[in-house]
Amino acid sequence: SSGINAEYGEIGNVCFIRLGENAGKTGVVEDLVDQKHLLIDGPDSGLARSVIRLNQIAITDLKVKIPRGCKTKVVRAALAKDDIPAKFLKSGLSKKSEAQQAKAALGDFARFKMRESKTAHNRKIRSTVRKLKKSS
Amino acid sequence: MVAHKSRNSTLPGGVPKLSRSAVYKKRALYKRAKVQTKPSVEPAATHKTKQVQGEKNGGTREVPLQRQPRFYPTEDTKKPLNNRRKVKPTKLRSSISPGTVLILLGGAHRGKRVVCLKQLPSGLLLVTGPYKINGVPLRRVDQAYVIATSTKVELPALPDSLTDGLFKRKPKPTKNEKEMFVENTAEDPKISAEKIALQKEVDALVVPAVKSVDMLQSYLRSRFTLTKGQFPHEMKF
Numbered sequence: 001s002s003g004i005n006a007e008y009g010e011i012g013n014v015c016f017i018r019l020g021e022n023a024g025k026t027g028v029v030e031d032l033v034d035q036k037h038l039l040i041d042g043p044d045s046g047l048a049r050s051v052i053r054l055n056q057i058a059i060t061d062l063k064v065k066i067p068r069g070c071k072t073k074v075v076r077a078a079l080a081k082d083d084i085p086a087k088f089l090k091s092g093l094s095k096k097s098e099a100q101q102a103k104a105a106l107g108d109f110a111r112f113k114m115r116e117s118k119t120a121h122n123r124k125i126r127s128t129v130r131k132l133k134k135s136s
Numbered sequence: 137m138v139a140h141k142s143r144n145s146t147l148p149g150g151v152p153k154l155s156r157s158a159v160y161k162k163r164a165l166y167k168r169a170k171v172q173t174k175p176s177v178e179p180a181a182t183h184k185t186k187q188v189q190g191e192k193n194g195g196t197r198e199v200p201l202q203r204q205p206r207f208y209p210t211e212d213t214k215k216p217l218n219n220r221r222k223v224k225p226t227k228l229r230s231s232i233s234p235g236t237v238l239i240l241l242g243g244a245h246r247g248k249r250v251v252c253l254k255q256l257p258s259g260l261l262l263v264t265g266p267y268k269i270n271g272v273p274l275r276r277v278d279q280a281y282v283i284a285t286s287t288k289v290e291l292p293a294l295p296d297s298l299t300d301g302l303f304k305r306k307p308k309p310t311k312n313e314k315e316m317f318v319e320n321t322a323e324d325p326k327i328s329a330e331k332i333a334l335q336k337e338v339d340a341l342v343v344p345a346v347k348s349v350d351m352l353q354s355y356l357r358s359r360f361t362l363t364k365g366q367f368p369h370e371m372k373f
Binding site for chain 1: 237239249283285286287351352354355358360370371372373
């Protein structure tokens with residue numbers, strides 16, 4: 001979507017909610033309320049038809065064709081037709097959010113192991129680079 | 137008789153709508169009122185008859201079974217109320233169990249990760265570094281000063297001598313006047329030989345269990361720290 005629309009979202013744009021109590025869910029833009037609010041609906045991800053602030057969401061490239069301010073069942077049918085849930089799972093946003101959730105769920109021991117493996121990995125890289133620099 | 141819902145109802149404020157007598161009439165309890173016959177209870181024996189010697193002493197005498205005290209206090213003092221409180225062992229957090237790795241939050245060893253051995257009868261937790269790994273000896277710790285991690289070590293059976301008695305302070309020997317100005321030549325060792333032996337015994341059991349898990353030993357050697365962007369209330373342990 002082009003310049004202005006990419007910032008505010010077009011009707012039918014699939015959005016990912018980053019912040020707030022509905023964080024992690026996806027929804028479709030149904031209408032624009034004002035400069036900072038959208039009417040969004042996400043029947044497949046458990047998001048109720050509600051008004052949301054623009055700063056709470058990230059607008060994705062995925063789009064469905066729906067009329068302005070339509071009912072939830074129309075949105076549900078449109079999402080199923082274009083198979084949006086499957087397409088969204090492949091997107092970078094979805095993978096990033098999954099990675100964030102996985103990181104937050106790590107226990108203390110897991111965090112320690114991750115740190116150690118990262119350090120060991122970086123040390124290896126650094127020592128290899130140093131060796132190459134010396135030899136060249 | 138088929139049970140009926142209450143014939144009375146409650147008004148706002150918790151006040152019953154009908155009085156006791158009104159409910160009695162409504163339930164027609166006059167039809168059902170029966171006189172309860174109390175089972176006859178033999179009154180407990182208070183006196184016993186004793187044979188008395190001597191012609192003029194009447195032969196027998198009623199003697200009370202429970203003798204009255206000889207002396208009474210001059211003032212009536214209040215009796216303390218009955219204390220029927222049963223002391224229960226301190227409730228352990230569900231996340232803490234024998235073998236759990238804990239993070240100590242206070243004391244000299246704060247930040248260190250230790251293995252929880254058991255809950256002692258006093259309610260405190262008995263932990264060990266193990267001493268060989270991070271220098272934490274057999275120590276008592278309150279569960280409030282501890283973060284329980286989700287990591288658990290498989291502990292074998294531990295010796296029975298691990299109790300609160302281990303940590304009782306030895307009373308200082310009192311000096312009499314003569315010895316007061318004499319310097320102590322032999323200082324008592326700070327840690328008794330039995331404690332050191334027990335530490336070695338326990339560590340011999342715990343250390344192999346720790347070593348059997350990959351990277352667990354280096355984990356116990358390290359200290360817990362918070363870095364930028366880490367908030368304990370948002371972290372999972």
